Amino acid sequence: MARLLFVGGLGRSGTTLVERLLGELPGVCALGEVVHLWQRDIRGDERCGCGDRFSECEFWTRVGELAFGGWSNVDVHRVLALQATVERTRHIPRLASTRLPDDYRVRVREYAGYYTAVYQAAAEVTGASVLVDSSKHSALAHCLRWSADLDLRVAHVVRDPRGVAHSWTKVVARPEADGESEMTRYSPGRSAMLWNAHNAAFGLLARLGVPLLRVRYEQFVADPRAGLHALASFAGLTLDDSDLDFLTESHADLTTGHSAAGNPMRFSVGRIPLRRDDGWLRGLPATDRRLVGAVCAPLLRAYGYPVMVSRGGAR
Template identity: 75%
Template sequence: MAVVLFVGGLGRSGTTLVERLMGELPGVCALGEVVHLWQRDVRDDERCGCGARFSACRFWQLVGERAFGGWNQVDVYRVLALKEAVERTRHIPRLAGSRLPDDLRGLVEEYAGYYRAVYAAAADVSGATVVVDSSKHSALAHCLRWAPGLDLRVAHVVRDARGVAYSWTKTVGRPETDGADTMTRYAPGRSALLWNAHNAAFGLLARRGVPVLRVRYEQLVGGPVDELRRLAAFTGVDLSGTDLGFVTGTHADLRVGHSAAGNPMRFQVGRIPLRHDDTWMAALPPGQRRLVGAVCAPLLRAYGYPLRGTGAARTGVAATPGDQR
């Protein structure tokens, strides 16, 4: 079974960037946000990152054949019902225990089994030794912990909560629907609470023995080559001298991928700039900035973010695998 790198954290933290950069490494297959595969792709036939409709994407059709004998063999509504039943933030304290409660065990194992089948099939079709799922959801990561035989490793992506809060206030169209729909928006107070909850949940996952590597957005865009080396070592990817030739300190050259769902960045191909987006420092109103800073202060400090002044995290305090301290 291939290594599964689950890219987790609250949305707008740089998780899609991590997925796209990892997908350029040898032996790595980036799948996008598999959590949305069932509804947006299998049911609604939205577009793959390659631009084709899901039903017309050869890669995903081969994955479906290998995993289930075809996507028409998957009871999408059963998967979505399982998601509603077990993949909820409120269940994390129970999912994080040393054993699953009887009323959850069968449901969690069944739900995680769908993901395990997709990961194994994607690895077979692509020939990859690492598959990347950028689903982000902390509750899903806790469910996957219980999948038998799954070599699960987590890249916990964090970004200054004030930058995340500002990003959630912006209106962003969904290219999959040709602009008919927009991505979810949150008020700063709401995103601050979500930032705390999701990041704390990944800390709990690390304490339960799942290998977790913290990746800060600011450090990633400031030194992408070094961060990719850390991620490659974390997932067991051996790099040669030319494998990181697609990325520099200022840009990355991306190929077409097969991201199932996620941020609109999954459609970008070619040269993309890598820069620290600190627009929030001027654009987020002072009152909202103070509110988010106060609500998130303990974790901001823990992750090396100053509560006043610039949003750049301190360097030199990167977590080791399995260590969230």
Template identity: 75%
Template sequence: MAQVLFLGGLGRSGTTLVERLLGELPGICALGEVVHLWQRDLRDDERCGCGSRFSGCTFWQRVGERAFGGWANVDVDRVHTLRDGVERTRHIPRLASAAQPAAQVREYASYYSRVYAAAAEVSGAKLVVDSSKHSALAHVLRAAGDIDLRVVHVVRDARGVAYSWTKRVARPETDGADEMTRYSPGRSALLWNAHNAAFGLLARRGVPVRRIRYEEFLADPRAAIIRLADFAGLAPRPEDLEFLRPGYADLRVGHSAAGNPMRFTVGRLPLRHDDAWMRALPPAQRRLVGAMCGPMLRAYGYPLNPQEAR
């Protein structure tokens, strides 16, 4: 049975950073956002975190061989059909309430469980990390009887998330030809509420969920990584954490299938609290997001007056 740590939350909340640091620990294989593997990698042949095209990455080709007898045997159209039918935010109430998951849910989950098991076998890791983020996918994975699922719910101040979604960010996988998706502050606030609430619902359905705040994670990354490793059933030794230094981390090459451009970083990665939103997000937009997300911001311990967050 594959042991899976699923990193969830709304995009721009820090899941890629958490994934990269966890991926430095012995016994962990970080896979990136597996939810995008079917289109961006199998269809579009984008670059792996190692820099190679997916079709040229030895690690992922070995995973495909173990999981499916080769990636050519995966019916991507079928995967997309299943995704559209079951893995949508609007389906979460049905996914959460079902005593027995539907056949389509089980079939869709099986594609992921086969990837996880193959990645663990190829890498020799005890635990694989999927930073797909999507709350609906986390609910789908409950239906996979052959994975030991644990979820890390990464939360960031909704106003910081909203500001991040307004920025233009080039996608290195496409050599700068495309940009990452952008949302208005109002739209990101709606998504922030929906996705975070969905992870609370997942915890009430019996899935082990550990919530971490991005800001607290950056305040003491070493302590945070130790706590997450313990949640995942691992016990890193002091020497396993030598890649973490005051203010930065030293990263090796990884094999993230998709995700934030940070997945391509090798070498020194600065670890600093990003509070640019306090200055750069216009006051009207800051108030809008604060009003829309106020109840959950308070529940997560965030001050509604951003000056108190300093």
């Protein structure tokens, strides 16, 4: 049975950083955002985290051969059709049921089966005992809960929603795509509603009995070594001090990975700085800070964040 650590949370919360650092640990294989593999990689042949086209990446070629006898045997249209019918936020109440209607259960398990095949093949290719999927999508995690062949554990990454909102307003290029391409942008109000929905959905997973560890971005960046020790223990790994030699409080030394998709940080190799991004304190207008704080107030309190924050960072 494949042991999967699913890194979840709303985008721009630090999930890619968590995934990249996890990928440096022995016994771990970080796969990036597998949810995008079908459209962007198999169909679009975008670049792997190693820099090669997906079709030219030796790692993903081997995974495809083991999982499906080659990626050409994957009916991408079928996978995307299943995704549209089962893996949507609006389907989470149904997915959270103790029993699914027979026809719907068959589709959910078929959809989860494609992912499970990828995880199992990646484990065989690398010898890893823990696979990391940083797809983030709460609905996908709810679908994977129905796989009988996964040991699913969830790292729920949370960041102050005002920092998330500020990040979603920025223009971020997608270097893996051909031509001019930018990542999606959201208004502060829209990102606040998404923050509530996705984080509440992960809380629901925990209430359903899925093992879940909440990781606060701000605490993780302040002490990444402690954060990785906690995540490794949660995933069933035992670390020696030497396993974290690549990491200090101020930087991490990253090697080349094979993230299928995700934030452009997945292409970063070498020394990267580790510092908390609080640019939103000055960059996000006061009206937007108040709006996001009001919309997200219940979960802000639950996660230990202040509801109101001044430009200087005070309550």
